[in-house]
Amino acid sequence: MIRRISTTWKVVAGIFLGIAVCISTWVVFSPKAYATFLYDDVSPDQRFRLETWQAFYFTSIDHVFVMLYDNKTGAFLGESDVVDLMGSGQIFWILDEDPYVRVGRDIKLKLPLSATTAQPKPLS
Numbered sequence: 001m002i003r004r005i006s007t008t009w010k011v012v013a014g015i016f017l018g019i020a021v022c023i024s025t026w027v028v029f030s031p032k033a034y035a036t037f038l039y040d041d042v043s044p045d046q047r048f049r050l051e052t053w054q055a056f057y058f059t060s061i062d063h064v065f066v067m068l069y070d071n072k073t074g075a076f077l078g079e080s081d082v083v084d085l086m087g088s089g090q091i092f093w094i095l096d097e098d099p100y101v102r103v104g105r106d107i108k109l110k111l112p113l114s115a116t117t118a119q120p121k122p123l124s
Helices: 007-029
Strands: 036-042 048-054 063-070 076-079 091-094 100-103 107-110
Touching: 048 100, 063 100, 063 107, 076 107
Parallel strands: none
Antiparallel strands: 036 048, 048 063, 063 076, 091 100, 100 107
């Protein structure tokens, strides 16, 4: 004797399966959604603030991304991709002709030229 599953149970199972697929897809493809703040760093000239965040992944604790802000106005300037730092996450601020900030060896963000131009020094 073969038992048939009622149509109601098929619909309920399909709904639960669809919800599970949507949630798992959202968690896998949006690691920044549940990120944890780690620390921030201010540039030597006090113009920029770099926030470092730990991305939400089940497999590793080294997945991070950074967010760059104007330290004076708080304006958002840029964001990196999620990377696995694998070692040092040391921050290097390069404020020369082609200004950028580097975190470890994997993250490099350009700094806006208008914000890095030197202010005129007052005559003394």
